[in-house]
Amino acid sequence: MIKGSCLCGEVKFEISGEPESLSYCHCSRCRKAAGVFSAVLIGKADDFRLTEGQEQIAKYRAGPDAKFERCFCKQCGSSLGDMAAGDIYVIAASALDDDPVIRPTLHIHTASKPDWYEIVDDLKKCEGDYIAEKS
Numbered sequence: 001m002i003k004g005s006c007l008c009g010e011v012k013f014e015i016s017g018e019p020e021s022l023s024y025c026h027c028s029r030c031r032k033a034a035g036v037f038s039a040v041l042i043g044k045a046d047d048f049r050l051t052e053g054q055e056q057i058a059k060y061r062a063g064p065d066a067k068f069e070r071c072f073c074k075q076c077g078s079s080l081g082d083m084a085a086g087d088i089y090v091i092a093a094s095a096l097d098d099d100p101v102i103r104p105t106l107h108i109h110t111a112s113k114p115d116w117y118e119i120v121d122d123l124k125k126c127e128g129d130y131i132a133e134k135s
């Protein structure tokens, strides 16, 4: 079981089973919402369970083309990711309290990365999103 929470602790969740991927998202929306980039944990939607703080979660759709709504805590502003996003959960790894064991393998949306931020590791880079990369 992997537990997670927001900064103030009002929102709590847990993940059972093994996540599918952990990647760094460099899209312009993560840059604004999470600071430079976000580490994103993805897995099967059925494995994700919100245990506390449903009423504290605010949602924001970043534009008409945004596939999912970004979730964050109303009280502390912590990014929580898209949470339930169809068949998958997309969680901001910054909200995890436990080690998810899985390690990052991929940088996504690198085309949107700011020029002032340089990726210095050897992980695979993808200009688009994770779903595009998978298929």
Ligand SMILES: [Zn+2]
Pocket (backbone or CB within 6 Å): 006, 007, 008, 009, 010, 011, 073, 074, 075, 076, 077, 078
């Ligand atoms: Zn909070």
Ligand SMILES: [Zn+2]
Pocket (backbone or CB within 6 Å): 025, 026, 027, 028, 029, 030, 031, 038, 109
């Ligand atoms: Zn992003």
